[in-house]
Amino acid sequence: MSSLTTDTIFALSSAPGRAGVSVFRLSGPGAGEVLSALTRRPLPAPRMAALRPIYNDAVNNGGGKIDEPLVLWFPAPKSFTGEDCAELHLHGSPAVIEAAARALMDLGLRQAEPGEFTRRAVENGKMDLTEAEGLADLIDAETEGQRQQAIRQMGGGLRDLYEGWREQLLDALAQIEGEIDFADEADVPDALSHAAYPILSGVSAAMDEAISHVERGRAVRGGIEIAIIGPPNAGKSTLMNQLAGRDVAITSEIAGTTRDVVEAQLRLGGLPVTLLDTAGLREAEDVIEAEGVRRALARAETADRRIHVFRGSEGFVNHKCIENRQKCDILFVNSAEGETPAKPEFEGHICYGNALSGAGIDGLLAYLEADIVENFAPMEAAGLTRERHKDCVLRALKDVQSSGSLLSDSPELASEHIRSALMALEELAGRADIEQVFDRIFSRFCIGK
Numbered sequence: 001m002s003s004l005t006t007d008t009i010f011a012l013s014s015a016p017g018r019a020g021v022s023v024f025r026l027s028g029p030g031a032g033e034v035l036s037a038l039t040r041r042p043l044p045a046p047r048m049a050a051l052r053p054i055y056n057d058a059v060n061n062g063g064g065k066i067d068e069p070l071v072l073w074f075p076a077p078k079s080f081t082g083e084d085c086a087e088l089h090l091h092g093s094p095a096v097i098e099a100a101a102r103a104l105m106d107l108g109l110r111q112a113e114p115g116e117f118t119r120r121a122v123e124n125g126k127m128d129l130t131e132a133e134g135l136a137d138l139i140d141a142e143t144e145g146q147r148q149q150a151i152r153q154m155g156g157g158l159r160d161l162y163e164g165w166r167e168q169l170l171d172a173l174a175q176i177e178g179e180i181d182f183a184d185e186a187d188v189p190d191a192l193s194h195a196a197y198p199i200l201s202g203v204s205a206a207m208d209e210a211i212s213h214v215e216r217g218r219a220v221r222g223g224i225e226i227a228i229i230g231p232p233n234a235g236k237s238t239l240m241n242q243l244a245g246r247d248v249a250i251t252s253e254i255a256g257t258t259r260d261v262v263e264a265q266l267r268l269g270g271l272p273v274t275l276l277d278t279a280g281l282r283e284a285e286d287v288i289e290a291e292g293v294r295r296a297l298a299r300a301e302t303a304d305r306r307i308h309v310f311r312g313s314e315g316f317v318n319h320k321c322i323e324n325r326q327k328c329d330i331l332f333v334n335s336a337e338g339e340t341p342a343k344p345e346f347e348g349h350i351c352y353g354n355a356l357s358g359a360g361i362d363g364l365l366a367y368l369e370a371d372i373v374e375n376f377a378p379m380e381a382a383g384l385t386r387e388r389h390k391d392c393v394l395r396a397l398k399d400v401q402s403s404g405s406l407l408s409d410s411p412e413l414a415s416e417h418i419r420s421a422l423m424a425l426e427e428l429a430g431r432a433d434i435e436q437v438f439d440r441i442f443s444r445f446c447i448g449k
């Protein structure tokens with residue numbers, strides 16, 4: 001798995017530009033030598049901050065002095081990456097950053113790729129992949145919920161979860177193997193193989209439960225999308241503006257006004273919500289409107305919720321493409337005051353109001369908020385937060401279930417399935433041979449992490 005990390009890398013770990021302090025990080029076997037050369041002094045005591053001017057011979061005025069940073073020396077293995085590491089806390093000006101980077105390159109160091117420090121930490125066993133992902137989420141966190149979820153995952157919450165499953169699967173495996181090895185010996189009880197059964201069903205239930213909550217983890221990380229759909233002139237854009245509390249979308253009595261998907265951000269139940277206003281669903285009159293309708297349907301398909309809008313004075317036409325997920329959707333009946341429209345055929349929640357006057361909007365918002373809190377709010381415990389996690393656990397779950405059903409007839413096959421489930425958990429941990437997964441995950445980190 002590990003690429004040979006024999007070179008020494010550096011990166012500006014703080015944001016570029018003018019600041020009180022800028023931090024450079026170094027990692028690799030040459031870190032100590034380079035720190036000595038830069039400071040023209042022996043290394044400071046490990047993990048103790050020391051004020052040490054740094055120099056570059058190529059700088060010919062001021063005796064080659066670049067700046068007077070605090071430096072820190074973290075000898076392997078007690079460092080972030082597990083390698084020899086050093087930090088330079090310099091003054092944060094573009095010129096100092098430039099001169100320090102020049103000096104590090106002159107000493108033979110290479111600029112780190114995005115996420116390369118964290119990748120080395122995972123490869124050296126300082127953290128597993130789920131903890132690294134938690135760290136990436138923490139750096140990206142904008143809401144309190146995101147911060148809480150990320151810090152839990154970074155602290156090993158998800159690792160504890162799958163390590164628990166792994167232990168139990170190893171127990172089950174031992175039980176089954178015991179039966180296979182001693183199959184001919186009379187003193188091995190018949191029920192031995194079945195001792196694995198309750199273990200397997202327990203793990204299977206726990207995995208199933210974790211998978212059922214992945215939407216929460218995903219929603220906390222990425223927010224949720226609510227698409228507003230319906231026929232032209234139903235009042236979709238007017239409703240969007242009401243919900244967003246400002247004029248984001250153009251409204252008019254000309255059918256086909258909205259073509260592109262218009263987005264508005266709001267916060268509901270503590271989660272970031274993206275409202276999507278879409279083109280009216282009808283047989284389009286030109287290619288541009290047709291493209292608008294196609295985009296509307298595509299976004300509505302993948303959105304977490306849809307608000308179907310129609311005029312109370314007209315009949316509600318259920319849109320076939322997205323009927324199958326309507327249980328969790330909302331129908332907004334846009335009706336004039338005094339009008340009492342017939343109850344439409346709709347599986348989800350029905351809300352009556354008037355988009356133009358704003359009647360019923362508070363009720364709609366309150367419903368959405370309660371729905372989000374109930375279905376998407378973060379869990380107390382650590383759970384799955386990414387498609388990648390769901391994919392691994394789903395594969396493990398299928399194997400655990402197959403194993404359980406093969407237990408009596410074919411213990412050999414049952415144990416093969418447990419091994420395969422364990423492999424899927426290794427992949428979740430980032431311990432399997434998954435170079436491509438690593439490339440994909442770490443390339444999304446920022447430089448210097």
Ligand SMILES: Nc1nc2c(ncn2[C@@H]2O[C@H](COP(=O)(O)OP(=O)(O)O)[C@@H](O)[C@H]2O)c(=O)[nH]1
Binds near residue numbers: 231239251257354357
């Ligand atoms: N009377 C009345 N007019 C509305 C209502 N909602 C929207 N409209 C008007 O109907 C027209 C179409 O509304 P719009 O929001 O653009 O519809 P969209 O095509 O579904 O986005 C505009 O002139 C709106 O002012 C409503 O609840 N009552």
Ligand SMILES: [Mg+2]
Binds near residue numbers: 237238249250251280
């Ligand atoms: Mg519109």
